[in-house]
Amino acid sequence: MAGETSGAEGADKGEGVVAMREIASRAVAISKVYGHGETAVRALDEVSIEFPSGQFTAVMGPSGSGKSTLLHCMAGLDRVSSGEVWIGDTELSRLNDRRLTMLRRKEVGFVFQAFNLIPTLTAAENVELPLAIAGDQAERSWFERVTGEFGLAKRLRHRPTELSGGEQQRVAVARALLSRPTIVFADEPTGNLDSRTSGELLGFMRRSVDDFGQTIVMVTHDPTAAGYADRVVFLSDGHIVDEMAEPTAEKVLEFLKRLGD
Amino acid sequence: MWRVTIKGLLAHKLRLALTALSIVLGVGFVAGTYVLTDTINKTFTELFTETTKGLDVAVRGKEAFGGQESAEQRQPLPAAMRDQIARVEGVRAAEGSVTGYAQFVGKNGKPVTTGGAPTLGVSVYATPELGESTTVRSGSLPKGAGQVAVDARTAEKQGFAVGSRVRIIFQGPAREFTVSGIVGFGEADNLAGATLAAFDLATAQEVLNRRGVYDEIDVVAAEGVSPETLRDRIQAQIGGGYEALTGEQYAEENAKAVGQFTNVINIALLSFAFVALFVGSFIIVNTFSIILAQRTRELALLRCMGASRRQLMRSVLAEAAIVGFVASLIGLGAGILIAIGLQGLFEALGADLPTTSLEIKPRTLVVGLIVGVGVTLLASLAPALRATRVPPVAAVQEASMAAPARVGWVRITVGVVMTALGVAALMVGLFADEAGNRLVTVATGAIVVFLGVAVLSPLVARPLSRVLGWPFAHWAGQPGKLARENAMRIPRRTASTAAALMIGLALVSLVTIFAESLKASSAKILDQAVAADYILTGPSGGFTGFSPEVVKQLSAQPQIEAATGLRSGSFKIDGQSKGLTGIDPVSYGRTVRTDTISGDLGDLAQGGLAVRKDVAESKGWKVGDTVTMQFPVGGTDRIPLRAIYEDNQINGEYMLALRDYQRHYQDQLDVFGFVKAKAGVAPPESRAAIDRVLAQHPSVQVRDQAEFKQEQENQINQVLILFYVLLALAVVIAFIGIINTLALSVLERVRELGLLRAVGMTRGQLRAMIRWEAVIISVLGAVLGLAVGVFFGWTLVSALDEEGITEFALPIGTLLALVVAAGVVGIVSAILPGRRAARIDVLRAVTTE
Numbered sequence A: 001m002a003g004e005t006s007g008a009e010g011a012d013k014g015e016g017v018v019a020m021r022e023i024a025s026r027a028v029a030i031s032k033v034y035g036h037g038e039t040a041v042r043a044l045d046e047v048s049i050e051f052p053s054g055q056f057t058a059v060m061g062p063s064g065s066g067k068s069t070l071l072h073c074m075a076g077l078d079r080v081s082s083g084e085v086w087i088g089d090t091e092l093s094r095l096n097d098r099r100l101t102m103l104r105r106k107e108v109g110f111v112f113q114a115f116n117l118i119p120t121l122t123a124a125e126n127v128e129l130p131l132a133i134a135g136d137q138a139e140r141s142w143f144e145r146v147t148g149e150f151g152l153a154k155r156l157r158h159r160p161t162e163l164s165g166g167e168q169q170r171v172a173v174a175r176a177l178l179s180r181p182t183i184v185f186a187d188e189p190t191g192n193l194d195s196r197t198s199g200e201l202l203g204f205m206r207r208s209v210d211d212f213g214q215t216i217v218m219v220t221h222d223p224t225a226a227g228y229a230d231r232v233v234f235l236s237d238g239h240i241v242d243e244m245a246e247p248t249a250e251k252v253l254e255f256l257k258r259l260g261d
Numbered sequence B: 001m002w003r004v005t006i007k008g009l010l011a012h013k014l015r016l017a018l019t020a021l022s023i024v025l026g027v028g029f030v031a032g033t034y035v036l037t038d039t040i041n042k043t044f045t046e047l048f049t050e051t052t053k054g055l056d057v058a059v060r061g062k063e064a065f066g067g068q069e070s071a072e073q074r075q076p077l078p079a080a081m082r083d084q085i086a087r088v089e090g091v092r093a094a095e096g097s098v099t100g101y102a103q104f105v106g107k108n109g110k111p112v113t114t115g116g117a118p119t120l121g122v123s124v125y126a127t128p129e130l131g132e133s134t135t136v137r138s139g140s141l142p143k144g145a146g147q148v149a150v151d152a153r154t155a156e157k158q159g160f161a162v163g164s165r166v167r168i169i170f171q172g173p174a175r176e177f178t179v180s181g182i183v184g185f186g187e188a189d190n191l192a193g194a195t196l197a198a199f200d201l202a203t204a205q206e207v208l209n210r211r212g213v214y215d216e217i218d219v220v221a222a223e224g225v226s227p228e229t230l231r232d233r234i235q236a237q238i239g240g241g242y243e244a245l246t247g248e249q250y251a252e253e254n255a256k257a258v259g260q261f262t263n264v265i266n267i268a269l270l271s272f273a274f275v276a277l278f279v280g281s282f283i284i285v286n287t288f289s290i291i292l293a294q295r296t297r298e299l300a301l302l303r304c305m306g307a308s309r310r311q312l313m314r315s316v317l318a319e320a321a322i323v324g325f326v327a328s329l330i331g332l333g334a335g336i337l338i339a340i341g342l343q344g345l346f347e348a349l350g351a352d353l354p355t356t357s358l359e360i361k362p363r364t365l366v367v368g369l370i371v372g373v374g375v376t377l378l379a380s381l382a383p384a385l386r387a388t389r390v391p392p393v394a395a396v397q398e399a400s401m402a403a404p405a406r407v408g409w410v411r412i413t414v415g416v417v418m419t420a421l422g423v424a425a426l427m428v429g430l431f432a433d434e435a436g437n438r439l440v441t442v443a444t445g446a447i448v449v450f451l452g453v454a455v456l457s458p459l460v461a462r463p464l465s466r467v468l469g470w471p472f473a474h475w476a477g478q479p480g481k482l483a484r485e486n487a488m489r490i491p492r493r494t495a496s497t498a499a500a501l502m503i504g505l506a507l508v509s510l511v512t513i514f515a516e517s518l519k520a521s522s523a524k525i526l527d528q529a530v531a532a533d534y535i536l537t538g539p540s541g542g543f544t545g546f547s548p549e550v551v552k553q554l555s556a557q558p559q560i561e562a563a564t565g566l567r568s569g570s571f572k573i574d575g576q577s578k579g580l581t582g583i584d585p586v587s588y589g590r591t592v593r594t595d596t597i598s599g600d601l602g603d604l605a606q607g608g609l610a611v612r613k614d615v616a617e618s619k620g621w622k623v624g625d626t627v628t629m630q631f632p633v634g635g636t637d638r639i640p641l642r643a644i645y646e647d648n649q650i651n652g653e654y655m656l657a658l659r660d661y662q663r664h665y666q667d668q669l670d671v672f673g674f675v676k677a678k679a680g681v682a683p684p685e686s687r688a689a690i691d692r693v694l695a696q697h698p699s700v701q702v703r704d705q706a707e708f709k710q711e712q713e714n715q716i717n718q719v720l721i722l723f724y725v726l727l728a729l730a731v732v733i734a735f736i737g738i739i740n741t742l743a744l745s746v747l748e749r750v751r752e753l754g755l756l757r758a759v760g761m762t763r764g765q766l767r768a769m770i771r772w773e774a775v776i777i778s779v780l781g782a783v784l785g786l787a788v789g790v791f792f793g794w795t796l797v798s799a800l801d802e803e804g805i806t807e808f809a810l811p812i813g814t815l816l817a818l819v820v821a822a823g824v825v826g827i828v829s830a831i832l833p834g835r836r837a838a839r840i841d842v843l844r845a846v847t848t849e
C-alpha cells in the first residue's frame, strides 16, 4: 500500500510539471447578480480565476462573500450574469440545460455540506449514481480502488441512514470521484463534521489529488482544512482579494487575522 | 392553537385542493342524485295532479296480482256498472274509460319505440270536466271509428299532423286512422315518455280488446258533494271486487308508484356515490398522513411548547372539518351540474324524462354537508391519532421521513380478520337462503373485504412493487430503478394510494366478469334449450306482447315446421303472487327442449299445469294432483298437474296450458315466439317466409339464434357501459389520489430531486422516474383490484347459478386491457407532478436547510 502510494506520487510529480500548465477550469471576469434594481446583490464581481489540473484549491472568505456562488457558477449549477466559465474546453454559458446536465454528469463532481446521498440507495449505489444515470457502469477495479481508499469497502451495502456523518461524506466524495471528472467542487464538506472526522475526510481528499491526480476546489471556513490544500484563494465581497500557495493552518490563520484588522 | 390550524390550512392549500376535489366529486354525486330524483318526482306529481284535474272519484277492479313480477292486472268492469254508478246520489256524470296497447307505425314503416315507457291506447272523455286534463293543441278530439288523437311529442317526433294518415298496431291486426288532433297535458307534451293514441270510447273498446267492458269508471260529483262522501257511497254500491277512490287518492297513488321507481334510481345512484366517497376517503387518509408526516417537527415543537395531545388532535380534526365543509359546499354546486349530466345520460340511453326546473330540497343540502364533512373527519381520524403520538423530542431530532418498514403483527391480524369477516358476510349474503336484507349483507361484506385488503396491502406493497417494478428497474435505466425504490419506500403510502384504485377497478372488473358470464350463460341456454331457429319478440324488446295472429300465420307457412307463442301472466297460490307462462304444448314441445321427470308436456293439450322440479319438490306435488290457483279472470280454479320438468332456464316455474290461459286472462298477447324451419329448407327461404308474414305485423321482430345472441349481448353491453360511466368517477378520484400522492412526494423530496439533478440527471429522466413510479402504483392498484374483482365476480356468478347464470366467464383480454389502461393513466397522472419535479431549482434544493 505504502509503496503504491509513493509510486503514484512519483508519477504525479512527473506529470505535475505539465499539469501546472493544463487548466481544468477557469472563470473569465464572471459576475453574478441576484435580484433587480434597488435590491440587486452583486455576489460575484468580475472574478477571474484558473484551477490547474491536479491541484487542490481551497476557497476562503467571510460569510456572504460569494464562495458558494462561485462554486455553483463554476460547476454549472447556476448561470453567471456575465463572463465566461470554462470546464476543460467547454464554455458553459452557451450550453442549454440538457448539455449542461450532461457536462455535470461527466466532467464535474460535487460535494455539498449536507444531504449528498439518496436515502433509498445503498452506499455503493450512491457512489455509482452519476454513472448509472448516464447508463454507464463503473470500471470494477477503479470502483474498488476508490471505495477502498475511502475505507468504505465494508459499508457498501448500507443505506445512508445507517452511516455516520463522516462515512456519508466519504461516500459523497467517492461518488464525486468515480466518474473521473475534470474537476470536483466541494462546498464546506466538513462543515457538519467534528475535527477528527474532518481530518479523515480531508486526508482522503488530499490523497485523491496526490494518487489519482484529481482536481479539487473546496470552500471552507476552517484554516486547518485549508492547510490540506495546495493553494488558498481569499474572497471578499465578490472579489478575489488574495491568494496563498503551499498554505499551512498557521499561515492561513495568520492571514485571516490580518484580513480581519 | 386555532391560528396554527388556519396557518396549516393556508400553507397546504394546494395539496388540500386535490384532496378536496375527491370530496367535491363524491358530495356532488350524492347531491346530484337527490336533485335528479326529486326533480323527477316533482315532475310526475305535477303531471298526475294535472291529469286527475276534474276527476272526483275513480272506480276500478281491485288489483289481484301485484308484485314485481308482473304489471298490474285488474278485473275489468262490466258496462252495466256505469249505469249503476250514474244512479248513485250526488253523481253528476259517470263515464267509462279504457286503456290498452296501441303502437304507432312511423313514416319509415317501423314501429315507434319508447325505450321502456308504455305505448298507450286510451279512450277520450265526453264529459268536459273529465277531459280538462287533456289540452287540445290543434285539431279536435277523435270522433268515430277512423280518428285518433296523438300526443304532441310523438306528433312532433314522427311528423304527424292533423289530417295525417297513421297506422297503429294493436293486439289484433294493424289499422289506419286519420289524425284528428294533437293533444298535450297542461304544459307537458306527453305522459312521461309514453306514446299516446286516443280514440272515442266505442272505438277504443273495440281496438283495445275491451268490448263491453271498461277498465275504469270516472265520476264527477254534483255541486256540494265532497269526493270522499261520494266515494264511500259508490263503494257501498259496487261491492268488494271493485274499489272507488277519490281523484286526489288516485294522483297520490300514481305519484307513489313513480316514487318507488325513483327510489330505486336513487338507491342505485347513491351506491355509486358511496363508492366514490369511499375511494375519496382513502385519498383523504393519505393526504393527511403525508402532510402530518411532513409537519412532524412542527407538531413536536408544539408539544414541546406545552400543547396537549388533545389540542393537537382537535387542531388536526378542525383542519379536516374545514376542508370537508368547504369541499362539500363546492360539491353541492357540482351536484346540480351532475344532476343535469345524469339527466343527459338517461336521455342518451333512451329514457325520455320530462324536464322541468331542478328541485333542490333542503334535505339535499343537509345530507351533502353531513356526508362530506363526516367522511373527511372519519378519514382524518387515523392520521390525526398518529399525529398526536409524535413525541416532543422529535422536534430536535433529525426528521426521519421514512417510517421503518417492519412487519406489524397487529396489521396482519386486523387485516386477515377483517378480510375473513368480509368474505363470510359476502358468502352469507349470497348463498344463505335466509330472508333479510341480502343486498345490505353483501354490500357490507364487500366494504369490509376492501378495508381488510387495504389494511393488508402495505404488507404486499413492497414485494409487489418490487416485482411490478422489475421491468423498469431493468430496462428503464436509473430512473426506473429509482422509481421502483421510491414505490417501495413508504409501503403504507403506496398501498393506500393503490387501494383507492383497487376499489374502482375491482368493481369495474366485477361488472365486466358478471356481464361476460351473463352473455355466456344466455348463449348456452339458447344453444341447449332452444331447438327453434328463430325467436320473435314484441316491441320494446319483449316488454309488450304481440298478436297471437303472428304465430298462427307462421305455422301455416310451408317452410315452417312449428311456431309457438309464449304468454305471461301472474296468479296467486297459497296467498303468494307468482308468474306463469302460457304455452301451446304441441308447438312448444317442437321448438323448446324440455326434459320431463314425470308426466308428459304433451298432455297439456287437454289443459292443465306443468311445474319445475324444485317447485314440485317444495310443494310436495306429483303428476295427477290438482293445484288450486287464483286468476285475474274467473277467480279461483283447480288445475290438474300434468308434468314435472327439469330446469332449462326458459320454462320458468309454472307453465299453463294455453286453453286454460285463454279462460283466465284478459289480454291475449304473445310476449315471445319460437319458430322452427322445416328440415331441408335453406335459412334464406325460411327467413323470407317469416318476413312475408311479419310485413303485416311491423312491431314484431324476428331474429335467428346468432342475431338474438348478438342482441342480448348488445343490451348487456349497454348496461355495462352505464356501469362503467358511473364507476368512472371512482376511478377518476383514485387517479386524483395518485396525482396527489406523487405531488406530495415531490414536495417532500425536493432536496433529493435537486441532488439528482446536480449529479447529472436530466429533467426528462426526472420526469421518467416519477412516471414509472406512477405506473408501478397504478398497476399495483389494478392488480389488487383485479384479484378482488375476480374473486367477487366468481362468488357472485356461483351464487346466481340457480338463477340461470351457469357459466363463469373470465374476459382475460378485457382484464389485461384494464391493467394496461391503469398503467397509461398512471403515466398521465405523473405529468403534473413530473413537471413540478423538473422545475425544481437545483440550487435551492441542495443549499436550503
Ligand SMILES: Nc1ncnc2c1ncn2[C@@H]1O[C@H](COP(=O)(O)OP(=O)(O)O)[C@@H](O)[C@H]1O
Residues within 6 Å of the ligand: A034, A035, A041, A042, A043, A061, A062, A063, A064, A065, A066, A067, A068, A069, A070
Ligand atoms: N438565491 C439568492 N438570491 C439572492 N441573493 C443571494 C442568493 N444566493 C446568495 N445570495 C447572496 O449573494 C451573496 C453571496 O452568497 P454566498 O455565495 O452564499 O456566500 P457564502 O457562500 O460565501 O457565504 C450573499 O450576499 C447572499 O445573500
Ligand SMILES: [Mg+2]
Residues within 6 Å of the ligand: A067, A068, A069
Ligand atoms: Mg456558502
